[in-house]
Amino acid sequence: MSQIMHQLLKPFILLVLVVKFCSTDRSFLVDWENKQFLKDGEPFRYVSGSFHYSRTPSSQWQDRLTKIKAGGLNAVQTYIMWNFHTQKEGVYDFTGDRDIQHFLQLANDTGLLVIMRAGPYSCAEWEFGGFPWFLRQNSEVILRSYDPKYLAYVDAWMDELLPKLEPYLYNNGGPIITVQFENEYGSYPTCDKAYLQHLVHKFREHLGPDVVLFTTDGYSTGYLECGALKSELVTVDFGTGGDPAEEFEDKEKFQPYAPLVNSEFYTGWLNQWGYPFTYISTDSVTETLDQILALNASVNFYMYVGGTNFAYWSGSNSGDDVDVYDITSYDYDSPISESGDTTWKYFAIKDTVAKYLPTPVEPVPANSTKTSLKGVKLASKGTLLIYFDFIANEDDYQSAKYPKSMEELGFDYGFVMYRYELKKDYPKNVTLAFPVNGIGDRVLVQTAMSHNHSAATYLATLDNDHKEARSLDIEVGLQTGHFIVLFVENRGRVNYGGEMQNQQKGILGNVTLDGEILEEWDMIHLKLEGLGSQILPPPDVPPSVAPVPIVYQAEVDMDMEDTFLNFTSFSRGVALVDNFNLGRYWPTEGPQQTLYVPKGIRNSTKFILTLVEFEERSEAETVDFLDYPILNVLPK
Numbered sequence: 059m060s061q062i063m064h065q066l067l068k069p070f071i072l073l074v075l076v077v078k079f080c081s082t083d084r085s086f087l088v089d090w091e092n093k094q095f096l097k098d099g100e101p102f103r104y105v106s107g108s109f110h111y112s113r114t115p116s117s118q119w120q121d122r123l124t125k126i127k128a129g130g131l132n133a134v135q136t137y138i139m140w141n142f143h144t145q146k147e148g149v150y151d152f153t154g155d156r157d158i159q160h161f162l163q164l165a166n167d168t169g170l171l172v173i174m175r176a177g178p179y180s181c182a183e184w185e186f187g188g189f190p191w192f193l194r195q196n197s198e199v200i201l202r203s204y205d206p207k208y209l210a211y212v213d214a215w216m217d218e219l220l221p222k223l224e225p226y227l228y229n230n231g232g233p234i235i236t237v238q239f240e241n242e243y244g245s246y247p248t249c250d251k252a253y254l255q256h257l258v259h260k261f262r263e264h265l266g267p268d269v270v271l272f273t274t275d276g277y278s279t280g281y282l283e284c285g286a287l288k289s290e291l292v293t294v295d296f297g298t299g300g301d302p303a304e305e306f307e308d309k310e311k312f313q314p315y316a317p318l319v320n321s322e323f324y325t326g327w328l329n330q331w332g333y334p335f336t337y338i339s340t341d342s343v344t345e346t347l348d349q350i351l352a353l354n355a356s357v358n359f360y361m362y363v364g365g366t367n368f369a370y371w372s373g374s375n376s377g378d379d380v381d382v383y384d385i386t387s388y389d390y391d392s393p394i395s396e397s398g399d400t401t402w403k404y405f406a407i408k409d410t411v412a413k414y415l416p417t418p419v420e421p422v423p424a425n426s427t428k429t430s431l432k433g434v435k436l437a438s439k440g441t442l443l444i445y446f447d448f449i450a451n452e453d454d455y456q457s458a459k460y461p462k463s464m465e466e467l468g469f470d471y472g473f474v475m476y477r478y479e480l481k482k483d484y485p486k487n488v489t490l491a492f493p494v495n496g497i498g499d500r501v502l503v504q505t506a507m508s509h510n511h512s513a514a515t516y517l518a519t520l521d522n523d524h525k526e527a528r529s530l531d532i533e534v535g536l537q538t539g540h541f542i543v544l545f546v547e548n549r550g551r552v553n554y555g556g557e558m559q560n561q562q563k564g565i566l567g568n569v570t571l572d573g574e575i576l577e578e579w580d581m582i583h584l585k586l587e588g589l590g591s592q593i594l595p596p597p598d599v600p601p602s603v604a605p606v607p608i609v610y611q612a613e614v615d616m617d618m619e620d621t622f623l624n625f626t627s628f629s630r631g632v633a634l635v636d637n638f639n640l641g642r643y644w645p646t647e648g649p650q651q652t653l654y655v656p657k658g659i660r661n662s663t664k665f666i667l668t669l670v671e672f673e674e675r676s677e678a679e680t681v682d683f684l685d686y687p688i689l690n691v692l693p694k
């Protein structure tokens with residue numbers, strides 16, 4: 059170290075010493091003999107609420123934390139979504155909405171302890187369960203196992219992340235009392251104890267020997283056998299309706315000497331496109347909560363604060379036959395809603411918690427003000443296919459003999475346009491065919507007469523809902539120099555179960571026309587955010603003949619308050635406020651009808667609203683901003 063560096067660092071070295079010195083009286087540990095936690099030497103239990111910082115703009119974090127504290131809770135639980143901090147191998151982002159240390163500082167300043175779920179895997183109805191997309195670039199990487207190829211990715215990430223958490227451990231003067239490794243690992247087929255041991259060693263290498271590490275699994279023995287280690291704190295999850303004493307029984311057999319913890323007590327449930335919104339009754343929540351607390355258990359509400367799967371962050375589930383995709387809202391029927399409102403459920407839980415913990419002195423902050431604006435007219439800006447230059451850069455253009463998956467192409471999220479130029483005429487009707495499981499996840503099929511797509515014909519939308527070979531007939535008239543244009547949407551990677559291992563997005567396999575494999579493809583990656591930077595020029599063709607997806611824009615001027623976008627005349631697509639991606643809308647499928655527009659995403663009353671609409675419509679193009687959300691309407 060140079061002299062100058064040494065002089066510069068001296069005050070910091072002193073500060074570190076002082077902090078270490080002052081913190082020696084802080085301690086948090088498991089008292090294995092007496093089945094309890096000890097905080098600063100006193101018996102302790104936590105009542106905590108899940109709040110995912112990645113699902114709420116950072117400008118709103120303080121509001122939500124204050125409401126958690128005022129609800130009588132003494133801790134907040136959060137996941138760290140690995141992919142939220144890493145879009146590209148070796149490049150990390152811990153700024154702004156990704157500033158985990160800022161979040162921890164706010165929690166501490168608010169007087170809340172933190173239960174940290176540090177991954178590497180999270181689940182949480184989040185894209186790929188929190189894994190970065192590039193883990194699927196090498197199909198030999200065996201996820202969630204002791205495979206050295208997988209561990210190399212995990213270790214590189216943990217070497218980056220864990221040193222950021224270490225100063226915020228309780229014993230070091232911060233709010234973090236416990237740290238979870240992996241998540242519901244017993245529900246995953248790999249069942250590899252060497253992998254769990256590896257994580258424990260890695261976590262202790264950075265966080266020290268005294269940190270309280272824990273696992274969370276389903277409450278029955280089958281899950282615990284694969285998911286938990288007897289040497290670390292074992293916690294379970296369950297919802298309302300059962301008998302908590304019974305639900306803790308298998309855990310008690312597996313690890314009799316530890317305090318009882320339910321790490322995910324469900325106050326609501328996840329929601330998916332095309333299925334009714336799930337409500338969990340307040341009475342059932344408070345009734346089971348009372349039983350859990352009467353057992354002297356610690357508990358975490360999952361979720362306590364709702365949030366949003368902005369941009370491309372919603373995950374999906376793979377069934378035997380049908381894939382299902384999570385909606386954009388992560389309101390979850392939580393005690394604190396997606397927009398931060400304190401509900402009846404919040405106050406009922408507060409009353410129940412107050413029977414066991416000190417009643418909070420802080421007043422409950424008011425709901426945010428909501429604003430509305432009806433009949434906002436949008437102008438068509440033509441097909442998305444003419445805006446490549448606005449949103450694609452050099453790396454986004456690729457060519458290959460056969461179609462490649464998004465992962466092979468190095469494209470992370472969003473959309474890919476696959477374009478094939480016909481090399482001969484087709485004088486008869488022909489069939490365009492995709493292989494089994496060949497579409498990830500939904501494709502708009504079009505033909506175009508020219509490179510610039512100014513005259514394109516929409517043919518069909520095909521999805522992968524049934525994982526079968528898909529095909530469609532194209533009528534007479536395809537000619538040399540025409541194009542087959544496939545606009546493919548990645549609707550979010552699977553976040554749960556064994557299907558995580560094999561999934562890929564984009565066109566997966568060869569496409570045939572008239573029985574012949576098509577060779578020589580252009581593949582263009584499209585993320586939509588750049589479109590919101592400016593008002594785009596008027597389109598060169600009338601909207602009625604422009605091929606989908608179609609871009610619409612409006613200049614809007616409204617109060618800087620929370621609001622909800624209702625899609626009166628639109629069907630399915632993505633909406634942006636300036637360049638902030640609000641996420642996917644799909645009111646014709648439901649149950650979510652409105653998108654949350656948080657006040658914290660803009661600095662001005664004026665903004666540009668951009669919609670990229672994927673379906674064909676003919677009605678007047680207007681939207682409404684409402685002062686309340688609509689999340690529970692299934693039009694079909």
Ligand SMILES: *[C@@H]1O[C@H](CO)[C@@H](O)[C@H](O)[C@H]1NC(C)=O
Pocket residue numbers: 163166167169231232233
């Ligand atoms: C966290 O809060 C406690 C008081 O509850 C305080 O003693 C400690 O210094 C704070 N730590 C940080 C990092 O601000």
Ligand SMILES: *[C@@H]1O[C@H](CO)[C@@H](O)[C@H](O)[C@H]1NC(C)=O
Pocket residue numbers: 352353354
């Ligand atoms: C809960 O803790 C209290 C105080 O330590 C004790 O009196 C009581 O028996 C405990 N209840 C159960 C169900 O363990």
Ligand SMILES: *[C@@H]1O[C@H](CO)[C@@H](O)[C@H](O)[C@H]1NC(C)=O
Pocket residue numbers: 395399400401402425
């Ligand atoms: C806050 O919002 C929730 C959910 O919209 C509502 O149920 C509650 O009544 C509101 N509280 C007040 C004081 O208006």
Ligand SMILES: *[C@@H]1O[C@H](CO)[C@@H](O)[C@H](O)[C@H]1NC(C)=O
Pocket residue numbers: 508509510511512598
């Ligand atoms: C698109 O290509 C067609 C045919 O090559 C041409 O007539 C038309 O002017 C082009 N449009 C634009 C906007 O370049």
Ligand SMILES: *[C@@H]1O[C@H](CO)[C@@H](O)[C@H](O)[C@H]1NC(C)=O
Pocket residue numbers: 486487531532533534
């Ligand atoms: C081509 O397909 C169209 C519609 O699918 C059909 O109406 C037409 O009869 C077909 N033409 C021939 C020559 O098979």
Ligand SMILES: *[C@@H]1O[C@H](CO)[C@@H](O)[C@H](O)[C@H]1NC(C)=O
Pocket residue numbers: 460566567568575
């Ligand atoms: C696509 O077709 C070519 C030529 O038949 C073949 O070599 C290649 O393996 C096929 N690709 C896939 C993914 O099946």
Ligand SMILES: *[C@@H]1O[C@H](CO)[C@@H](O)[C@H](O)[C@H]1NC(C)=O
Pocket residue numbers: 624625626627645651682684
């Ligand atoms: C919201 O939009 C839907 C169409 O998506 C429409 O049917 C409904 O009436 C609108 N709701 C309100 C309150 O404007």
Ligand SMILES: *[C@@H]1O[C@H](CO)[C@@H](O)[C@H](O)[C@H]1NC(C)=O
Pocket residue numbers: 636659660661
């Ligand atoms: C708002 O202003 C802050 C501070 O100048 C800036 O960092 C942020 O990016 C702005 N946000 C938007 C949505 O323009």
